[in-house]
Amino acid sequence: MKQEKAHRLMWLALKEFAPEWTIAGPCVPVSLADPDHWLSGSETFGFVLRHRLTGATRVLGKRRGGDPAASYHRGVSSLVLEAYEGGSTDPMRRYAGEIGVHTVTCALATAV
Numbered sequence: 001m002k003q004e005k006a007h008r009l010m011w012l013a014l015k016e017f018a019p020e021w022t023i024a025g026p027c028v029p030v031s032l033a034d035p036d037h038w039l040s041g042s043e044t045f046g047f048v049l050r051h052r053l054t055g056a057t058r059v060l061g062k063r064r065g066g067d068p069a070a071s072y073h074r075g076v077s078s079l080v081l082e083a084y085e086g087g088s089t090d091p092m093r094r095y096a097g098e099i100g101v102h103t104v105t106c107a108l109a110t111a112v
Contacts, residue, residue, distance in 0.1 A: 001078040003027045006045045009081040013092045014049070018101040021058070024050035030061040030075040037075070038063045044075035049101060058099055073099040 007027040014021050025048035030037045037046070038061055046061020059065055061075030076095060084092040096102035 001043060001045075001081065003029065003045065006076075006078065006081055007047075009085055010045070010047055010076065013081075013084055013096065014101070016089070017093055017096045018103050020052050020103065021049045021101045022052055024048045024057070028061065036063050036065070037061055038073070040074045040077035041079055043078040045078065045081070046075045049099075058101060060099065071100065 003026075007023065010027065011023055014023065028046045030039050030044040030046045032039065037044075044061060046059070049058040049060065050056070057067060057070035059067070059070050059072045062072050064072055080091045080095050083090075093102060
């Protein structure tokens with residue numbers, strides 16, 4: 001998957017599941033060559049997400065970095081992005097929950 005496509009799919013997923021978060025940096029491929037990278041599969045992408053109101057930062061695809069206030073998480077797999085593109089939203093919803101950005105809607109909260 002090309003980085004541009006991964007970026008577009010992540011942007012759409014955030015819009016749907018976590019509208020208070022935005023992509024704050026480029027989409028980057030995550031590699032085994034870098035010991036700080038945190039993969040999710042054979043083709044993984046990293047992003048920096050920022051909360052629109054609080055400024056909280058989530059770094060996806062890295063185990064650690066230079067921002068002590070940020071939280072670091074495994075990257076997003078191209079398989080998760082492809083499933084989202086194909087209409088299967090559950091893998092992306094679970095990933096968004098894992099990284100702490102999923103917004104539970106009132107309808108979902110009352111259905112549980």
